[in-house]
Amino acid sequence: MRLDITGLRSGYGAGTVVNGVDLTVADQEVVAVVGRNGMGKSSLVKTILGYLPDVQGSVELDGAQQCGLRTHTITRRGVAYAPQEAAVFAGLTVRDNLYGGLRRHKPDARTTERLFDAFPVLAARLDQKAGTLSGGEQKVLLLTRCLLRDPRLLVLDEISAGLQPSMVNAVTDVLLAIRAERRLTVLMVEQNIDLCLSLARRIVVMKAGRFIAEAFRDTPDVRTTLLGHLAP
Numbered sequence: 700m701r702l703d704i705t706g707l708r709s710g711y712g713a714g715t716v717v718n719g720v721d722l723t724v725a726d727q728e729v730v731a732v733v734g735r736n737g738m739g740k741s742s743l744v745k746t747i748l749g750y751l752p753d754v755q756g757s758v759e760l761d762g763a764q765q766c767g768l769r770t771h772t773i774t775r776r777g778v779a780y781a782p783q784e785a786a787v788f789a790g791l792t793v794r795d796n797l798y799g800g801l802r803r804h805k806p807d808a809r810t811t812e813r814l815f816d817a818f819p820v821l822a823a824r825l826d827q828k829a830g831t832l833s834g835g836e837q838k839v840l841l842l843t844r845c846l847l848r849d850p851r852l853l854v855l856d857e858i859s860a861g862l863q864p865s866m867v868n869a870v871t872d873v874l875l876a877i878r879a880e881r882r883l884t885v886l887m888v889e890q891n892i893d894l895c896l897s898l899a900r901r902i903v904v905m906k907a908g909r910f911i912a913e914a915f916r917d918t919p920d921v922r923t924t925l926l927g928h929l930a931p
């Protein structure tokens with residue numbers, strides 16, 4: 700799925716937070732968005748998903764306009780979103796969090812096996828309440844819930860936040876494998892530069908609601924350049 704964003708502006712009440720974003724993510728491309736805290740990254744992805752009410756500009760998925768559509772319509776078109784906050788249904792079981800709302804869609808068997816191999820805690824605790832999982836485990840529950848839906852565009856907001864290093868490695872491996880197998884397009888907001896460089900060839904830097912720089916994985920010193928943009 701191709702994502703085209705043009706002149707996107709949004710905010711909360713009178714305050715503009717996303718202030719003129721242009722971005723194209725090609726079909727099956729992975730693009731990472733980095734930036735310091737409060738620069739509008741989460742607001743950008745929430746705008747794409749239809750969560751913010753007052754939006755100017757354009758968001759197209761495979762050429763079809765999404766601005767003004769409700770979130771459930773956008774997700775039904777093949778977009779899956781893992782928000783920054785671990786937004787699980789704490790009182791429901793892990794199983795119901797993973798499979799609830801899937802209706803007739805049957806998750807791909809190979810993808811399911813891969814996810815349970817990577818995150819054995821989910822398989823082991825299918826019948827326990829999701830609220831009993833640790834914060835990091837809840838993040839991988841959200842990621843797994845997204846991937847079982849076989850999305851065409853996966854939107855991740857700081858999936859690595861709160862994860863221990865071994866879990867970050869597992870997330871990286873799973874995303875690399877499933878992206879290639881299921882031909883996913885990925886837009887990821889991320890603070891972990893190493894994770895960005897493992898998954899994305901292109902990384903854009905957001906500051907005060909705009910993209911101010913773009914970097915490519917193969918460029919010499921790209922890690923240092925990106926860390927420079929994140930420095931206080």
Ligand SMILES: Nc1ncnc2c1ncn2[C@@H]1O[C@H](COP(=O)(O)OP(=O)(O)OP(=O)(O)O)[C@@H](O)[C@H]1O
Pocket residue numbers: 711716734735736737738739740741742743783
């Ligand atoms: N619901 C809200 N109501 C009002 N202002 C908000 C709301 N959510 C975010 N903001 C403000 O919008 C600005 C951008 O926040 P946003 O969360 O999009 O940034 P971010 O780059 O994702 O930061 P972080 O990395 O800390 O999550 C901040 O000034 C924030 O306080």
